Amino acid sequence: xxxxxxxxxxxxxxxxxxxxxxxxxxxxxxxxxxxxxxxxxxxxxxxxxxxxxxxxxxxxxxxxxxxxxxxxxxxxxxxxxxxxxxxxxxxxxxxxxxxxxxxxxxxxxxxxxxxxxxxxxxxxxxxxxxxxxxxxxxxxxxxxxxxxxxxxxxxxxxxxxxxxxxxxxxxxxxxxxxxxxxxxxxxxxxxxxxxxxxxxxxxxxxxxxxxxxxxxxxxxxxxxxxxxxxxxxxxxxxxxxxxxxxxxxxxxxxxxxxxxxxxxxxxxxxxxxxxxxxxxxxxxxxxxxxxxxxxxxxxxxxxxxxxxxxxxxxxxxxxxxxxxxxxxxxxxxxxxxxxxxxxxxxxxxxxxxxxxxxxxxxxxxxxxxxxxxxxxxxxxxxxxxxxxxxxxxxxxxxxxxxxxxxxxxxxxxxxxxxxxxxxxxxxxxxxxxxxxxxxxxxxxxxxxxxxxxxxxxxxxxxxxxxxxxxxxxxxxxxxxxxxxxxxxxxxxxxxxx
Numbered sequence: 274x275x276x277x278x279x280x281x282x283x284x285x286x287x288x289x290x291x292x293x294x295x296x297x298x299x300x301x302x303x304x305x306x307x308x309x310x311x312x313x314x315x316x317x318x319x320x321x322x323x324x325x326x327x328x329x330x331x332x333x334x335x336x337x338x339x340x341x342x343x344x345x346x347x348x349x350x351x352x353x354x355x356x357x358x359x360x361x362x363x364x365x366x367x368x369x370x371x372x373x374x375x376x377x378x379x380x381x382x383x384x385x386x387x388x389x390x391x392x393x394x395x396x397x398x399x400x401x402x403x404x405x406x407x408x409x410x411x412x413x414x415x416x417x418x419x420x421x422x423x424x425x426x427x428x429x430x431x432x433x434x435x436x437x438x439x440x441x442x443x444x445x446x447x448x449x450x451x452x453x454x455x456x457x458x459x460x461x462x463x464x465x466x467x468x469x470x471x472x473x474x475x476x477x478x479x480x481x482x483x484x485x486x487x488x489x490x491x492x493x494x495x496x497x498x499x500x501x502x503x504x505x506x507x508x509x510x511x512x513x514x515x516x517x518x519x520x521x522x523x524x525x526x527x528x529x530x531x532x533x534x535x536x537x538x539x540x541x542x543x544x545x546x547x548x549x550x551x552x553x554x555x556x557x558x559x560x561x562x563x564x565x566x567x568x569x570x571x572x573x574x575x576x577x578x579x580x581x582x583x584x585x586x587x588x589x590x591x592x593x594x595x596x597x598x599x600x601x602x603x604x605x606x607x608x609x610x611x612x613x614x615x616x617x618x619x620x621x622x623x624x625x626x627x628x629x630x631x632x633x634x635x636x637x638x639x640x641x642x643x644x645x646x647x648x649x650x651x652x653x654x655x656x657x658x659x660x661x662x663x664x665x666x667x668x669x670x671x672x673x674x675x676x677x678x679x680x681x682x683x684x685x686x687x688x689x690x691x692x693x694x695x696x697x698x699x700x701x702x703x704x705x706x707x708x709x710x711x712x713x714x715x716x717x718x719x720x721x722x723x724x725x726x727x728x729x730x731x732x733x734x735x736x737x738x739x740x741x742x743x744x745x746x747x748x749x750x751x752x753x754x755x756x757x758x759x760x761x762x763x764x765x766x767x768x769x770x
Contacts (some may be wrong), residue, residue, distance in 0.1 A: 297587040305576040313569045320561055325528045325541055328554050332543035335480050340547045350454035350468045352384050363465040366400045378414040381405050395469035442501040449474045477502045490555040521551055692728050695721035713745040715754050722755055
């Protein structure tokens, strides 16, 4: 059995009330679920766009502030250059005097304590063996010695370029970055000293506080993909930082989605054109979805309430519609049992009222047809009796003609006998048999008719019959040829009637 046939069979077993209720509930449910699904997707898209717009604006401000912070560090690293005497000592290759060392230590100490975010301050001299250091743990300016300054790991990185500076990330949790500044001889560009500044995370932590409440991950990468800072260092590995750096360098927009450690994130970033770094915000999509899911659940609850109310109202309304139809169905059952006097007076709508009127009209017409059929049946029986009586009269005439024929034979009147015999044969042919007869029977009847007409008209009527013997069994309408012959005689011999 085909699916459509199964559906029809199932539908035929269900009441109209059940079908209409199911249709309304399914329709309302589909509409509400479609609206909720559309709103869910639309809300996700809207919230993501809002997140991107808000965080992009925030990152632009934070990048500007961080650029200003790094620029201020750059200016700070050149403070020692403002002292001409110290610069002259840097240029001279002879040993520093005690007073020179004390003065230099005093300057370094003054510079160090002018900032609250410095962890250490180191000064490497190119023309002298002495190097100076002060830190939060060593609050006095100490002196240490290196064989050669060129052995420093990043020496070439901060002794070349336009600004002779270099920012180095650090893996220490308490350290934000290490800043190197090369003090050069203006005349020949030779390096005279290198300033190494180590900064704590106080400034970048103040930026990260803007994102702690939302559960976002803030990180800072340089152009090489190295991690400068993250408020969640446990999340990042070298592979993840490389992946993020590649996406930043290939994406045309300032946002993208990324997945690592089994979690999907919405990544929003902003590049610093001045300092060659990028700040990223990684927002878990699950937290974005949480807001939408909460709204969706409320929508589903409201949708369920709306469906329930719609179902209740539909059942009440459909019951009002189908109740008159049930009454009409009850009346039809009575009619089916033969009660054609049962009429109905139901209402509910224009169509139902019309249906009730049509039902009453149908009952009236059935009653009229029953009366007519009853009368027709009586008339038919009467007609049969009349036909039977009509059949009795011809038989009486036929028997009478037979008696006349016998009398003619006794009195030796053969012509009268022939005419009476022909007339009796015609009478018998007329009242017996069906509507179709063989050609042979019809022609015998025609010959009897011509015999009587010849006796009437005498020699004025002559005729000739030519027939094919093979056509005698053909069925033709009764008295059809006799009517043609009669018509020919009436019109052909009208003046001799």
